[in-house]
Amino acid sequence: MNCRSEVLEVTVEARQVEEAMLALLHTVLLHRSTGKFHYKKEGTYSIGTVGTRDIDCDFIDFTFVRVSSEELDRVIRKAVSEFKEALSNSGSDGMGQISLEFYQKKKSRWPFSDECIPWEVWSIKVNVVNLANEQERQICREKVGEKLGEKVINVVEVINRHEYLPKMPTQSEVDNVFDTSLKDVQPYLYKITYQITDTLGTSVGTTMRRLIKDTLAL
């Protein structure tokens, strides 16, 4: 609960799914990434630079900015294409949700594993429509472009609010807050998950876990 959640909803054509998702995810990640930290002596550090890059979409009238890190792009692309795959395999209705969750790790004492505590979740709900002819596709192409533009502004507005962000860590704790595996950029720790259609209810696993926890906490 102790986490902000933002929901974005888009309606797109099947072939636009990938680009739309990439655009939104990259926009969020652009604002949630910093340059690499170079720690100096006791508790001070300098921040490296972050390059940006404009990406033009093929199926949408839209250009977005992303961090110019190929590694990061590869990771996101992989997640999105999995999502797209799952969406197209799911059948007719084509509803899905992909969520980008920022979390921080907390070290726990021995009997428990490290906790991952989310502090911000972006859920993007996708509604896939089928269009009959080229005319409609053309309109859709522009419409989706406009919509995505609005969403990007939304995202920036949310990020501009002064709200909770994890405190800047010291060198030893940097792995608890930032994803340091990439060479050129350092986003906050994040996780991408997706769900298809009405499987939005809690899974069996989480229910069981909660059941056990609740019995213990009686």
Added chain:
Amino acid sequence: MAHFDTEYQRLEASYSDSPPGEENLLMHVAEGSKSQWHHIENLDLFFQRVYNLHQKNGFTCMLLGEIFELVQLLFVVGFTVFLANCVDYDILFANKFVNHTNSFKVTLPDAFLPVDVCSAHIRDNTFVIFVLIISGVFWLHRFVKFIYNVCCYWEIRSFYIHALKMSMSELPYATWQEVQARIIEIQKEHQICIHKKELTELDIYHRILRFKNYMVAMVNKSLLPVRFRLPVLGECVFYTRGLKYNFELIFFWGPGSLFENEWSLKPEYKRGGNRLELADRLASRILWIGIANLLLCPVILVWQILYAFFSYTEVSAPHPRIRALKFYFCSSSLCLCTQVIKREPGSLGARCWSLYGRCYLRHFNELDHELMSRLSKGYKAASKYMNCFLSPLLMVVAKNVAFFAGSLLAVLIALTIYDEDVLAVEHVLSSITLLGVCITVCRSFIPDKLMVFCPEQLLRVILAHIHYMPDHWQGNAHRYETRDQFSQLFQYKAVFILEELLSPVVTPIILIFCLRRKSLEIIDFFRNFTVEVVGVGDTCSFAQMDIRQHGHPAWMSAGETEASIYQQAEDGKTELSLMHFAITNPQWQPPQETTHFIHQLKERVHREATAGPDARPLSLSESEPRSLVADMLAGPSTLAPVHFGCNSSLMNNAAAGINSAATGLRSLSPICSSLYLRGSLSAAHRAGGCSGRTMAGSGTDARTVSSGSSAWEGQLTSLVLSEYASTEMSIHALYMHELHKQQSRGEPSRHTWHRQESDESSDSIPDEVRSEPSARSLSFPRSHTFPTATSSPSAASASASATRGATVGQEWARSQSSSQRRHSGPAADQFGAGGRVARTSRMPMGGWAEDGTAASRHHEPLPEETSEDEAPPHIHKMT
């Protein structure tokens, strides 16, 4: 030239030291996570644990308590099995002789069976094995839970020590309000909750009491099937812990429950679209859970008996129920049994607040310890009220049984005294014991000769503590129906235990046949009364205590409420809860309209507290609630002569009814001082915001504080005023009930006790009218004495010397006059100063000490009853 050289070289030197451009970079300082307490994942659980640790008086106490509980369970199971299987009773009863060679003495070890025989006994007995297995599982469950708890609470302990800066040793002496204030304080620096910069008291309460608020609301709206009309027993309430557990399982946390996790309702339940389908699903889940309950019935029974050992906290009563249960368990050993009865003669007839009562009487956003202390204060009056209604038939029988048993006992005892060999005759000792028990039981049915029947006053004292009461009780306190209904809230412990034992069988029936039919209503309830609050999650909207949304026009919120009948909380619950919360948490800043409401109400109570005695009470018109408070405050002096008369006859218990009414009302009399204090204090808080609240220890003397330091503000609130808070709440509750009664008189009232059959209410109106004159005539002497008492305390003390009631009146008058002095004096002096200064300095700096002494003087002469009544809240913490 040389000048140029040097400069050039210096640059060169620095350039070679570090990579290019590095020294121009902005350097950042890492804040690190100085504390581990920012951003806690599950705040609900976290706050609950913080609260629990506080209630259990710190980590060590909790740990020891739990360890002993585990050991106790092992002992009880082991010892019972041993008694049942491993003792040769023939030897103990001397039916069989032991062939010892040298002595005739039988020793205890002689009676023990050898180990192999014993284990064979156990192995043959499937029932014993069944019980052993279940208790083994139960013990393991407790054990795992214990380990888990230790880990969790260790963290909470370090939170207390490092973040809240409270050591475990001072925890038992800190009130919850202090702990809460510190939590709110540290939120500013640690950001425990990430949604908001600042937490409020209400946020914390909401999180701790999220599901309890739902249960209270559901009971309030009569949604849960807990009342039944049975063919022989008539109207009855059945609400046991098993049933409660099942309700919670179904609604809140079980598999497939309505809640997704601790803090949010599943989204599909928030939409009205497919409510029918959801209701069907809920109904089938209830059916399955009911069937599972039915199948597991025997296991649950044993489990419940074991569980009863651990959860005697559930029952609020001065005597913990565990003793009664143990008595039940070890009834095989007569000696323990007699010991129990001898120690507490009334233990068989003892009562406790029923589980239903605790749900019905609970305010929204009321923590356990607050409810418990309130109910415990009402306990004495409530049991006196119930004892007013002894059945005359039983009394006659009991008297005669006691007579015969007594004469037999006397003869036996006399014989024994003459020659103790009588004891050696078979069954003489046991019959003496049995006769003794018999007499004790009978005695509890025989009322004291000097008992006075004054139910109306008693009920009023009870109301002052329990705060809720259906409308038709007022004026009907002497009726048997009222008594029966009250006994649903305040039941015999024996009945409680019986219900618990029946529960495994009855629960599935209720689930399958009653709850299932209500599934649609339940779905609607959760949809309509759930609001999402930022930073808290989904809560019950009643718990927001918003007068506009859930106020009841008959409870002072007329004109402000916009609620439909469906949305109105019954019995004035919204209004009373709001007052209760505002009074217990003076720092809380409610929303605009709510502040207005609270202010208005306080103002009215205030005005009447001051104006009451002065405005000639004789000219009271019935339609105007002018001096209700005066009526209530004046109670003690009215009763004083009666009280004195009873006292002089040296029968303390005899005056039961009047006595308690007087003490109950007397306990309200410090209210005038507290009213003033709190009124001015809250003004100061508004003015000064939360600044200047100190976190210093709680042991400072009120007088030293009042001597002029600016730090007194927060301390006074936590120290002294929390003790007055319950009194103030009592007076507000009484006032609101009185006002409600006057408002609803004449107009057909909505029946809130049993909404199903509203015909009962029709006969309540003439009764009220009938009893009215007597109440008026009772208040006459008061109206003569009181004005004099106010005008000159010495005259009052002269006229009613030596009576305790009058002393109280006098104290009251003294504090009254002092507070008036306070009120008029400084306020006028400081008029020219800036608004803020003026308001703070209106506080009774000098007057406080005087007031404190007045209050303490007032406490001293009272019997132990009252000291119990007035005990500070943290003593009432239930573990």
